[in-house]
Amino acid sequence: MILGELEKRVLHYLWEAPEADAKQVHSALTKRKGGTLNTIQSTLDRLFKKNLLTRQKQGHAYYYRAKLDRKELIAQLIQDVTSDFINKGEDSLIAAFTSVSAGLDDEKLSQLEILIQQQRHRLSKEDSDAH
Amino acid sequence: MILGELEKRVLHYLWEAPEADAKQVHSALTKRKGGTLNTIQSTLDRLFKKNLLTRQKQGHAYYYRAKLDRKELIAQLIQDVTSDFINKGEDSLIAAFTSVSAGLDDEKLSQLEILIQQQRHRLSKEDSDAH
DNA sequence: ACAAAAAACCTACTGCCTATCGGTTTTTAA
């Protein structure tokens, strides 16, 4: 998945906005820089076709929402960009972790351990919620 | 950093090969599929200009080597693809970890903890080696 | 119901990048 600069800016905007139509996105993203409403419409449409946005008519216009939040998209992009380099049987995300961890210092490793603990808590909470 | 299919195949080859000239890469990568030696030369040159390969004349031809190993490249690509989505002050790699860990189950979290321990050992070994 | 306004849709062009390869110059080696 390749994302252009404008596409990224639109996503950023939609992570703040809950939802928005082309007009809103346009006026928000073209304060200094130029660009017509059509450009924004095309970009929203391309993101929709990439399955990164949902949309639904509300009144007159489509209202778009981000399908993935920021972290989910990051995880997706990491999958995309790493999958070609992961050997069969190897888990793509674990392998990516392995690659990245090689550049981390002690403090960051500790941060990671905390994140792992938080994730465990999240998992056990999900489990009890399921009852 | 965007890598095309052929570029990826060349990198894969050079991770196995230690080093190789265009001729070797060409005969290795064009068993079934077509492609001239020139195509491989261009691809090697593009990778060289992207700073992903080193090269040096040995006898008649350039011999190319991968500048980054597989995991280093993966880490680099993750940096590239995530940096646009990381908020200022946030560490790009930690943030990427955070994103990815959200999709991991208990077993994978344990694998991660093991990786973190291994990385710690590597760090302390480096430290003692520095003496 | 109808006309004006708004939005969606189609189409096309530019720019950038990869893949491809023909042809020319430079380098190497017999």
Next chain:
DNA sequence: TTAAAAACCGATAGGCAGTAGGTTTTTTGT
């Protein structure tokens, strides 16, 4: 010193983002 090998140059094709003009469809106010 020339014939072969390699490097280098240039050109084309295909794909995708960004951009926007123009047309059709939808919505809405009167």
